[in-house]
Amino acid sequence: xxxxxxxxxxxxxxxxxxxxxxxxxxxxxxxxxxxxxxxxxxxxxxxxxxxxxxxxxxxxxxxxxxxxxxxxxxxxxxxxxxxxx
Amino acid sequence: xxxxxxxxxxxxxxxxxxxxxxxxxxxxxxxxxxxxxxxxxxxxxxxxxxxxxxxxxxxxxxxxxxxxxxxxxxxxxxxxxxxxxxxxxxxxxxxxxxxxxxxxxxxxxxxxxxxxxxxxxxxxxxxxxxxxxxxxxxxxxxxxxxxxxxxxxxxxxxxxxxxxxxxxxxxxxxxxxxxxxxxxxxxxxxxxxxxxxxxxxxxxxxxxxxxxxxxxxxxxxxxxxxxxxxxxxxxxxxxxxxxxxxxxxxxxxxxxxxxxxxxxxxxx
Numbered sequence: 001x002x003x004x005x006x007x008x009x010x011x012x013x014x015x016x017x018x019x020x021x022x023x024x025x026x027x028x029x030x031x032x033x034x035x036x037x038x039x040x041x042x043x044x045x046x047x048x049x050x051x052x053x054x055x056x057x058x059x060x061x062x063x064x065x066x067x068x069x070x071x072x073x074x075x076x077x078x079x080x081x082x083x084x085x
Numbered sequence: 086x087x088x089x090x091x092x093x094x095x096x097x098x099x100x101x102x103x104x105x106x107x108x109x110x111x112x113x114x115x116x117x118x119x120x121x122x123x124x125x126x127x128x129x130x131x132x133x134x135x136x137x138x139x140x141x142x143x144x145x146x147x148x149x150x151x152x153x154x155x156x157x158x159x160x161x162x163x164x165x166x167x168x169x170x171x172x173x174x175x176x177x178x179x180x181x182x183x184x185x186x187x188x189x190x191x192x193x194x195x196x197x198x199x200x201x202x203x204x205x206x207x208x209x210x211x212x213x214x215x216x217x218x219x220x221x222x223x224x225x226x227x228x229x230x231x232x233x234x235x236x237x238x239x240x241x242x243x244x245x246x247x248x249x250x251x252x253x254x255x256x257x258x259x260x261x262x263x264x265x266x267x268x269x270x271x272x273x274x275x276x277x278x279x280x281x282x283x284x285x286x287x288x289x290x291x292x293x294x295x296x297x298x299x300x301x302x303x304x305x306x307x308x309x310x311x312x313x314x315x316x317x318x319x320x321x322x323x324x325x326x327x328x329x330x331x332x333x334x335x336x337x338x339x340x341x342x343x344x345x346x347x348x349x350x351x352x353x
Contacts, residue, residue, distance in 0.1 A: 010313030
């Protein structure tokens with residue numbers, strides 16, 4: 001299952017969200033993610049791993065993993081960054 | 086996903102089902118991917134003749150494309166120019182399309198009515214010329230903060246300012262209420278380089294806050310979770326250490342009223 005599909009499952013299924021919160025790694029690996037992908041998407045709020053607005057790692061690593069996983073190229077590869085609102 | 090099956094308004098766009106002239110609907114995507122998209126926002130995205138959007142991550146862009154094929158991101162920030170020029174460009178896109186008779190949807194991350202110049206520029210221009218403009222409520226970073234912080238920041242009143250308003254506009258606020266400072270990580274950055282912190286502006290802001298609260302006053306850097314797999318970031322520091330504290334353009338600063346800071350730290 002792709003990262004995108006997993007995020008959509010978590011967004012629309014409270015039971016899945018509970019299952020994820022109780023055992024995140026088991027939840028993700030059961031859906032076929034690699035260790036690297038699991039670390040990236042369950043890594044909480046590490047600014048260097050999770051936040052496109054702070055780090056180049058979003059574009060260099062996270063974005064690659066996400067887009068490769070969903071097998072869909074994101075058009076805006078131009079370091080879009082935005083403030084909270 | 087089940088709710089995606091509702092997409093595309095039974096195969097008709099709004100222009101096909103209404104005879105009215107063009108209109109603009111301004112919506113927000115919220116902060117957390119998919120989770121914060123409201124039912125009414127979804128239907129306006131699905132039904133528009135043209136959708137322009139700003140998304141902070143690729144999934145939201147994909148999702149909007151799934152909901153409505155006639156969607157395109159707003160042009161990127163103009164390099165080396167004040168961000169205001171980009172916002173004017175975005176406004177022109179919206180206004181021109183509406184004047185061509187299209188029902189346009191403009192989608193912004195977060196809340197479309199909070200710190201989004203384009204929303205109000207387009208709203209004013211089009212309403213002055215007799216067009217219909219709707220703005221829908223959405224989940225903002227502040228909404229997330231109130232949900233995540235663990236205590237009611239509004240219980241004793243609170244003040245909320247964008248960081249530049251405090252730094253450049255000599256604001257006076259009530260120190261006995263909680264203070265929320267938006268976009269502290271990009272204070273002083275006026276062009277497209279939002280990811281680069283302006284240390285000198287941040288230093289000035291910190292000095293200003295230290296004058297009022299003292300160096301050891303506890304404050305919090307907050308960042309809402311962007312995905313369902315993440316937790317929000319709520320990190321404590323002091324005003325003395327704030328200038329070197331990790332933060333991003335997504336960071337919001339919470340300055341508890343003086344008597345309040347210690348109590349929260351003890352709870353943690």
